[in-house]
Amino acid sequence: xxxxxxxxxxxxxxxxxxxxxxxxxxxxxxxxxxxxxxxxxxxxxxxxxxxxxxxxxxxxxxxxxxxxxxxxxxxxxxxxxxxxxxxxxxxxxxxxxxxxxxxxxxxxxxxxxxxxxxxxxxxxxxxxxxxxxxxxxxxxxxxxxxxxxxxxxxxxxxxxxxxxxxxxxxxxxxxxxxxxxxxxxxxxxxxxxxxxxxxxxxxxxxxxxxxxxxxxxxxxxxxxxxxxxxxxxxxxxxxxxxxxxxxxxxxxxxxxxxxxxxxxxxxxxxxxxxxxxxxxxxxxxxxxxxxxxxxxxxxxxxxx
Amino acid sequence: xxxxxxxxxxxxxxxxxxxxxxxxxxxxxxxxxxxxxxxxxxxxxxxxxxxxxxxxxxxxxxxxxxxxxxxxxxxxxxxxxxxxxxxxxxxxxxxxxxxxxxxxxxxxxxxxxxxxxxxxxxxxxxxxxxxxxxxxxxxxxxxxxxxxxxxxxxxxxxxxxxxxxxxxxxxxxxxxxxxxxxxxxxxxxxxxxxxxxxxxxxxxxxxxxxxxxxxxxxxxxxxxxxxxxxxxxxxxxxxxxxxxxxxxxxxxxxxxxxxxxxxxxxxxxxxxxxxxxxxxxxxxxxxxxxxxxxxxxxxxxxxx
Numbered sequence: 001x002x003x004x005x006x007x008x009x010x011x012x013x014x015x016x017x018x019x020x021x022x023x024x025x026x027x028x029x030x031x032x033x034x035x036x037x038x039x040x041x042x043x044x045x046x047x048x049x050x051x052x053x054x055x056x057x058x059x060x061x062x063x064x065x066x067x068x069x070x071x072x073x074x075x076x077x078x079x080x081x082x083x084x085x086x087x088x089x090x091x092x093x094x095x096x097x098x099x100x101x102x103x104x105x106x107x108x109x110x111x112x113x114x115x116x117x118x119x120x121x122x123x124x125x126x127x128x129x130x131x132x133x134x135x136x137x138x139x140x141x142x143x144x145x146x147x148x149x150x151x152x153x154x155x156x157x158x159x160x161x162x163x164x165x166x167x168x169x170x171x172x173x174x175x176x177x178x179x180x181x182x183x184x185x186x187x188x189x190x191x192x193x194x195x196x197x198x199x200x201x202x203x204x205x206x207x208x209x210x211x212x213x214x215x216x217x218x219x220x221x222x223x224x225x226x227x228x229x230x231x232x233x234x235x236x237x238x239x240x241x242x243x244x245x246x247x248x249x250x251x252x253x254x255x256x257x258x259x260x261x262x263x264x265x266x267x268x269x270x271x272x273x274x275x276x277x278x279x280x281x282x283x284x285x286x287x288x289x290x291x292x293x294x295x296x297x298x299x300x301x302x303x304x
Numbered sequence: 305x306x307x308x309x310x311x312x313x314x315x316x317x318x319x320x321x322x323x324x325x326x327x328x329x330x331x332x333x334x335x336x337x338x339x340x341x342x343x344x345x346x347x348x349x350x351x352x353x354x355x356x357x358x359x360x361x362x363x364x365x366x367x368x369x370x371x372x373x374x375x376x377x378x379x380x381x382x383x384x385x386x387x388x389x390x391x392x393x394x395x396x397x398x399x400x401x402x403x404x405x406x407x408x409x410x411x412x413x414x415x416x417x418x419x420x421x422x423x424x425x426x427x428x429x430x431x432x433x434x435x436x437x438x439x440x441x442x443x444x445x446x447x448x449x450x451x452x453x454x455x456x457x458x459x460x461x462x463x464x465x466x467x468x469x470x471x472x473x474x475x476x477x478x479x480x481x482x483x484x485x486x487x488x489x490x491x492x493x494x495x496x497x498x499x500x501x502x503x504x505x506x507x508x509x510x511x512x513x514x515x516x517x518x519x520x521x522x523x524x525x526x527x528x529x530x531x532x533x534x535x536x537x538x539x540x541x542x543x544x545x546x547x548x549x550x551x552x553x554x555x556x557x558x559x560x561x562x563x564x565x566x567x568x569x570x571x572x573x574x575x576x577x578x579x580x581x582x583x584x585x586x587x588x589x590x591x592x593x594x595x596x597x598x599x600x601x602x603x604x605x606x607x608x
Contacts, residue, residue: 003395004423010402011389017415019384028418030384032439035337041386041435043420080323080334082345084388084433085315091307098314111321114332116347116433119308124429129388129420131345131435135336 021143024220026070026204027134029141036136038076042066046126051169056093057100058184059128064104066207067132068188069255073205074141075197076134078110078190084129086120097128108190137194142203144220147260149279151201153217153225154271156189156257158233159210163251164240178235186255193257195268203259209299210249213258214275215283221260224280228287231272245287252300325447328524330374330508331438333445340440342380346370350430355473360397361404362488363432368408370511371436372492373559377509378445379501380438382414382494388433390424401432412494441498446507448524451564453583455505457521457529458575460493460561462537463514467555468544482539490559497561499572507563513603514553517562518579519587525564528584532591535576549591556604 008023015023019030027040044066046052050059064081071078083101088094105112110132120127147153165183174180189205196203202221206213211227218225230245240247260277261267285292312327319327323334331344348370350356354363368385375382387405392398409416414436424431451457469487478484493509500507506525510517515531522529534549544551564581565571589596 004391004421006395007391007398007421010399014406015416017417020417023418030417032341032383033337033339035339037336039386039418041388041419043388043422045422045424047425048422079336082343082435084345084347087308087311091310094311095314102318112319113321113324113334114327114343115345117308117311118347118349118352120349121351121429125425129433131386
């Protein structure tokens with residue numbers, strides 16, 4: 001989408017403040033007084049980020065979760081949020097949305113403190129924005145850059161469940177429930193991110209797909225990455241089989257954390273090694289010990 | 305709009321953190337470390353908050369200005385902002401929008417540090433959100449509550465120019481330029497708000513109209529307000545005459561500051577007395593010394 005790329009280039013030319021991190025990271029990092037704030041804002045649009053018939057409460061949950069996941073990727077503790085809500089014209093739908101939002105905000109301790117409510121013209125797609133404010137828990141806030149040659153790349157859980165859940169819904173099915181749930185109620189890894197932050201050399205969340213996001217860490221760190229394992233859940237394997245693993249590595253919305261750490265580092269939470277960083281550039285895929293050509297579609301190609 | 309009111313009630317029931325100020329103020333006030341943050345987020349929607357044919361750069365300017373005005377009303381110093389942008393599908397339009405935004409951000413020293421860019425489905429109205437982060441400059445951050453009986457109510461400049469400018473544009477005219485400019489390029493009173501904050505008992509910006517906003521200060525403070533003067537610009541008087549002053553007091557988008565201060569207080573910036581707070585409740589209008597019935601439409605009735 002070249003119009004979007006050109007626009008992002010214009011934004012990056014504007015966003016020269018160091019807090020912006022070149023608009024290349026999951027969140028901004030802003031020093032205010034003795035506090036180091038981590039700030040992120042994501043918009044969800046009907047027909048783009050969720051299906052028109054997804055349950056309203058799941059969309060409220062997801063709006064919070066995608067922003068919480070960005071805070072998690074920086075090891076930040078959630079502090080507060082603001083929401084900008086376009087009224088749907090259906091008060092039951094709006095109330096259900098809020099119940100899902102509230103469940104996520106209570107679960108992760110991020111109170112709603114402000115925002116805006118607007119009535120959209122009739123027929124406009126639903127769209128919602130949430131801005132999350134977190135507080136950094138480490139002096140150095142992990143970025144996508146910073147991985148070193150020799151580091152191991154890890155992920156905090158299997159990938160592909162959410163993409164498989166979306167595919168099920170798109171084909172009119174809603175079982176197995178675990179996969180649908182992974183799509184509808186992603187679990188941001190907030191406590192894991194907090195625990196991992198002091199141990200990682202680079203960290204982000206897997207929002208667009210394991211391969212494309214691994215490539216982003218490698219590029220930002222000036223390195224090459226080799227992916228040699230794609231972790232799958234039992235539910236995914238039962239439905240799709242191991243041979244669908246490339247689908248799992250190129251679908252988005254996983255919201256696991258992807259991070260690099262020195263080989264042999266003692267990690268505070270369970271994590272699955274998926275590859276290694278080395279000098280050079282690019283992404284290589286090695287499955288069952290054999291080089292595998294990269295898929296033509298590497299992940300969900302949107303820009304932040 | 306009862307659906308919107310009911311929704312706001314649900315939001316208020318959720319937003320119990322003191323930082324939210326009950327969702328009754330222009331901004332949230334959040335303590336983080338030794339910093340006191342002032343946070344606000346406003347969304348502008350085509351056909352609701354701006355005209356489809358307004359110049360793109362003026363909409364970028366206005367998106368920044370309306371948020372800066374909320375910071376100004378709390379006496380806060382702008383620190384940074386995040387923008388959520390729905391691509392218009394017209395890259396020239398998008399670039400012009402950014403140039404207007406950038407002009408406002410540079411003028412008021414509020415760097416862009418993050419946000420999100422989304423492609424909307426075809427035919428969707430343009431909509432844009434900006435979240436502004438400011439730093440309080442006073443230990444007590446002015447709210448709408450806090451005015452005392454006997455306080456004088458002031459405004460930092462004339463009202464009605466923006467509403468007159470909008471009316472001109474809606475009837476196909478674009479002169480006098482000063483009025484159109486007031487609508488298209490509102491000037492947030494950032495330095496005035498900063499200077500006034502230590503001197504006021506209550507403060508807000510006039511975004512929905514002088515009468516309705518004065519009534520909000522009175523209600524929040526548990527007082528009655530009598531408005532006895534509606535300040536008009538020369539441009540407004542030349543076009544509409546003094547007899548249109550009720551229109552001026554009920555149109556929105558002025559973005560002057562409205563504040564209460566003790567009688568005889570020495571104020572650091574020029575301000576025009578428009579009325580007085582007293583014990584009791586309600587809004588009274590007294591023009592040329594005579595009681596005047598309240599207009600049926602008190603201002604732009606939207607909720608935050």
